[in-house]
Amino acid sequence: MLTDVPxxxxxxxxxxxxxxxxxxxxxxxxxQGTFFSILGPSGCGKTTLLRMIAGFQxxxxxxxxxxxxxxxxxxxxKRPVSMVFQHLALFPMMNIGTNVGFGLRQRGVxxxxxxxxxxxxxERVGLAGVAERPISSLSGGQKxxxxxxxxxxxxxxxLLLDEPLGALDLKLREHMKIELKQLQSEFNTxxxxxxxxxxxxxxxxxxxxxMNNGEFEQTGTAKELYYEPKxxxxxxxxxxxxxxxxTIKSKSADALEMATAQGQVLxxxxxxxxxKVGDTVNVFVRPEAVRLSRKAEGVSGLSNAGQGxxxxxxxxxxxxxxxxxxxxxxxxxxxxLPQTGxxxxxxxxxxxxxxxxxxxxxxxxxxxxxxxx
Amino acid sequence: MATDRSKLAFWLLLAPCLIWLVTLIxxxxxxxxxxxxxxxxxxREYETSFANYAVFLNEPLYWNTFARTAYMSIAATVxxxxxxxxxxxxxxxxxxxxxxxxxxxxxLIPFWVSELVRTFGWMILLRETGVFSNVLQYLxxxxxxxxxxxxxxxxxxxxxxxxxLFMVVPLVTALDSLDDSLIEAGYDLxxxxxxxxxxxxxxxAMPGIVSGCIVVFMLSLGNxxxxxxxxxxxxxxxxxxxxxxxxxxFNWELGSAFxxxxxxxxxxxxxxxxxxxxxxxxxxxAQS
Ligand SMILES: Nc1ncnc2c1ncn2[C@@H]1O[C@H](COP(=O)(O)OP(=O)(O)OP(=O)(O)O)[C@@H](O)[C@H]1O
Ligand SMILES: [Mg+2]
Numbered sequence: 330m331l332t333d334v335p336x337x338x339x340x341x342x343x344x345x346x347x348x349x350x351x352x353x354x355x356x357x358x359x360x361q362g363t364f365f366s367i368l369g370p371s372g373c374g375k376t377t378l379l380r381m382i383a384g385f386q387x388x389x390x391x392x393x394x395x396x397x398x399x400x401x402x403x404x405x406x407k408r409p410v411s412m413v414f415q416h417l418a419l420f421p422m423m424n425i426g427t428n429v430g431f432g433l434r435q436r437g438v439x440x441x442x443x444x445x446x447x448x449x450x451x452e453r454v455g456l457a458g459v460a461e462r463p464i465s466s467l468s469g470g471q472k473x474x475x476x477x478x479x480x481x482x483x484x485x486x487x488l489l490l491d492e493p494l495g496a497l498d499l500k501l502r503e504h505m506k507i508e509l510k511q512l513q514s515e516f517n518t519x520x521x522x523x524x525x526x527x528x529x530x531x532x533x534x535x536x537x538x539x540m541n542n543g544e545f546e547q548t549g550t551a552k553e554l555y556y557e558p559k560x561x562x563x564x565x566x567x568x569x570x571x572x573x574x575x576t577i578k579s580k581s582a583d584a585l586e587m588a589t590a591q592g593q594v595l596x597x598x599x600x601x602x603x604x605k606v607g608d609t610v611n612v613f614v615r616p617e618a619v620r621l622s623r624k625a626e627g628v629s630g631l632s633n634a635g636q637g638x639x640x641x642x643x644x645x646x647x648x649x650x651x652x653x654x655x656x657x658x659x660x661x662x663x664x665x666l667p668q669t670g671x672x673x674x675x676x677x678x679x680x681x682x683x684x685x686x687x688x689x690x691x692x693x694x695x696x697x698x699x700x701x702x
Numbered sequence: 703m704a705t706d707r708s709k710l711a712f713w714l715l716l717a718p719c720l721i722w723l724v725t726l727i728x729x730x731x732x733x734x735x736x737x738x739x740x741x742x743x744x745x746r747e748y749e750t751s752f753a754n755y756a757v758f759l760n761e762p763l764y765w766n767t768f769a770r771t772a773y774m775s776i777a778a779t780v781x782x783x784x785x786x787x788x789x790x791x792x793x794x795x796x797x798x799x800x801x802x803x804x805x806x807x808x809x810l811i812p813f814w815v816s817e818l819v820r821t822f823g824w825m826i827l828l829r830e831t832g833v834f835s836n837v838l839q840y841l842x843x844x845x846x847x848x849x850x851x852x853x854x855x856x857x858x859x860x861x862x863x864x865x866x867l868f869m870v871v872p873l874v875t876a877l878d879s880l881d882d883s884l885i886e887a888g889y890d891l892x893x894x895x896x897x898x899x900x901x902x903x904x905x906x907a908m909p910g911i912v913s914g915c916i917v918v919f920m921l922s923l924g925n926x927x928x929x930x931x932x933x934x935x936x937x938x939x940x941x942x943x944x945x946x947x948x949x950x951x952f953n954w955e956l957g958s959a960f961x962x963x964x965x966x967x968x969x970x971x972x973x974x975x976x977x978x979x980x981x982x983x984x985x986x987x988a989q990s
Contacts, residue, residue, distance in 0.1 A: 383890060384890075385886055385889075385890075404889075405886070405889045405890055406889045406890070406891075406892045406893060406894065407892070410890075411890055411891065412886075412887070412890045414883045414886070414887055415883075416881070416883060418881065418883040418884050418886070418887035420884060420887075420888075420901075420902060421906075422901075422902070422905040422906055423901075431888070431891050431893070431901070432891035432892050432893075435891060435892040435893045435894070435897055436892060479891065480891075483891065483892070
């Protein structure tokens with residue numbers, strides 16, 4: 330049975346380049362067999378963090394433990410971690426079999442064992458019998474699997490993946506998302522996966538850390554991040570959200586009343602706690618939290634309600650959206666189009682009532698500048 | 703017709719290249735070959751025979767010099783490769799931006815002066831009354847003047863120095879195109895620095911290595927000035943023999959035969975080199 334020592338522990342890892350802090354005081358634990366994702370916008374320091382775990386860069390401060398042992402002074406070729414590179418870095422001068430067997434060869438495993446193990450791992454990633462073929466004969470998705478096989482044959486404690494799906498086209502990416510998750514549970518290896526694509530992170534991960542400006546904003550399961558984002562950045566970055574800037578007018582036990590600069594009155598809940606009357610805040614509402622109705626009565630029971638004109642219908646099958654403009658304030662909102670068919674005939678210029686519950690309206694302090702996108 | 707037109711354009715564009723090839727390479731060689739087959743039997747009387755080639759085979763001095771030129775050139779090529787590879791790796795992989803340009807230019811600077819002046823530079827350093835000799839005496843490491851000129855080491859130094867750029871340029875080009883992440887992936891998979899060099903870097907740089915070696919070998923083999931000036935009278939370089947046949951002895955027949963032998967030798971060694979490294983000339987030249 331597994332011990333409860335996590336496979337990977339990062340303790341207050343920081344990295345600065347000259348006068349720029351790329352990673353700031355990051356700490357996290359990854360238990361055995363977890364699919365752990367680090368999600369963040371471009372340039373937030375994800376690759377830097379991963380390269381420190383792999384050993385290619387040395388942290389300015391902090392400690393790294395793998396299976397409870399500090400590896401901070403262990404060079405990359407001695408660390409029990411393997412990395413799948415963004416562009417895979419398969420060796421073009423070798424065929425598929427020699428690529429996969431590369432690591433075993435370095436360990437001095439004898440020829441026949443290497444051959445057996447390479448064969449087995451290629452079968453497991455669904456590429457039996459390709460060992461003799463050159464790398465260039467593979468499709469993008471197959472190369473992906475060879476890159477993973479090349480690492481997995483070494484049975485690393487932790488597999489690091491740096492946006493490995495970035496180079497694939499959309500369709501293949503969707504497919505590989507599921508396949509990666511399957512491979513991970515099959516090998517039962519700890520994966521640390523970095524991406525800037527929230528849907529990749531949400532679909533595959535057991536646990537996600539959202540990173541911004543070199544810091545972890547929040548760590549949690551996909552559901553926690555989606556339904557209970559702890560910071561304005563997470564609320565804006567994970568999933569879609571309508572955002573309003575407002576000022577708090579009054580406060581009751583669990584509800585806040587706010588007003589935007591255009592005079593729109595909003596009701597919401599304090600997401601983190603500690604907001605006071607007079608604070609400037611960011612208010613987030615998910616498009617699917619907004620209810621639509623043809624009659625005013627349909628939304629009159631909701632704590633936030635209004636009437637808007639349809640600006641645009643963005644039809645995208647199950648993910649269709651409406652862009653509404655509030656009649657009163659001119660604020661723009663995006664609303665998920667219910668798939669019941671009830672609103673199928675809506676088109677540009679139609680008027681419609683909309684509203685949502687204050688409990689699905691999350692309010693964050695706006696100090697520290699505007700976040701999100 | 704469009705195809706006729708493009709065909710015409712093709713031949714017109716090719717023409718300068720063809721003219722160059724025919725007038726400067728093929729014609730002189732055909733002429734030389736014919737001359738080399740003439741045997742002088744009397745005043746202005748010639749017969750066609752392989753007598754000149756027989757002279758070469760029967761005179762140990764000739765074929766000793768021939769063999770010596772070959773192995774010295776091979777040694778110079780190998781030495782240039784061994785010195786040039788780390789330099790190229792440093793330029794291609796460990797520097798960027800300005801430093802890279804500067805280092806590259808430093809390799810080029812020796813070529814701003816003529817080969818003659820460059821070689822005289824070495825003579826000033828190496829001769830008995832030269833800089834090195836004086837420094838050694840000053841430091842008390844040598845009792846009297848030391849002559850460092852007129853030996854094989856001096857020839858080798860000159861050849862390597864002259865050829866370095868022609869090794870560094872193709873190597874830097876080849877190494878530049880090696881993705882850093884391949885090296886990192888190698889480390890990540892547990893390889894030592896040496897294993898990475900052997901399994902990843904050298905196979906990738908092979909076309910550059912081969913084309914650099916071919917050029918350096920040809921330059922060394924055909925070099926005249928450096929071996930004569932740094933090696934002195936007894937340098938025994940094959941181009942020196944050819945020169946003396948043509949210019950000193952007016953024996954164009956033998957000189958031509960020597961020239962042809964040198965051509966055959968260089969072609970043969972390049973062919974063997976390509977076969978040994980599993981490269982083809984086309985592949986090598988396309989890369990660099
Ligand atoms: N060697 C370096 N020297 C100086 N700054 C660096 C260095 N490496 C990275 N940085 C900076 O650190 C920051 C984080 O870089 P990093 O590559 O980790 O971002 P990332 O999150 O992986 O982004 P992306 O999603 O675009 O790959 C960037 O602003 C980058 O410019
Ligand atoms: Mg990155």
